Amino acid sequence: MAEQAPVETKFLEEVIRDLSCDDPESRRKALDAIMTFAWYPGWEPAEFVALGGLPALVGRLGEDDEKSRVQAVEAVERLSELGVTPELVKEGVIPLLERMTSGDRYRPLRMIAGRALAKIRRRMRE
Numbered sequence: 001m002a003e004q005a006p007v008e009t010k011f012l013e014e015v016i017r018d019l020s021c022d023d024p025e026s027r028r029k030a031l032d033a034i035m036t037f038a039w040y041p042g043w044e045p046a047e048f049v050a051l052g053g054l055p056a057l058v059g060r061l062g063e064d065d066e067k068s069r070v071q072a073v074e075a076v077e078r079l080s081e082l083g084v085t086p087e088l089v090k091e092g093v094i095p096l097l098e099r100m101t102s103g104d105r106y107r108p109l110r111m112i113a114g115r116a117l118a119k120i121r122r123r124m125r126e
Contacts, residue, residue: 009051012047012048015030015034019053019057019059020056024063028067028068028071034048054087055091057072058076058091058093060072060075061096061100062096069100069104073097089120089124
């Protein structure tokens with residue numbers, strides 16, 4: 001009999017799948033779930049990264065919906081705080097955040113992206 005994947009793994013796989021789906025509401029809910037995980041005390045993002053979650057998350061930086069873009073930036077920032085900065089940089093997050101900082105149509109998001117970019121750059125130097 002095959003070994004069962006832990007419940008958290010199955011849930012993360014579902015969240016990652018939803019991050020990349022065509023339904024904007026499912027993508028928004030998946031971003032909510034990532035933020036819940038990211039702020040849960042003691043959560044480590046290694047499994048999220050290993051399951052391929054970063055490309056899906058970084059892809060959400062280009063969402064049409066402002067709230068989703070804000071959530072995506074905040075999730076990227078939080079994952080960087082949790083030690084995933086090198087992996088985020090490899091996924092190309094720096095140029096995306098730079099573009100958001102200088103030209104996003106939603107002014108509050110320009111500020112949020114600028115804050116996240118500054119924190120990521122600081123962590124790259126550590």
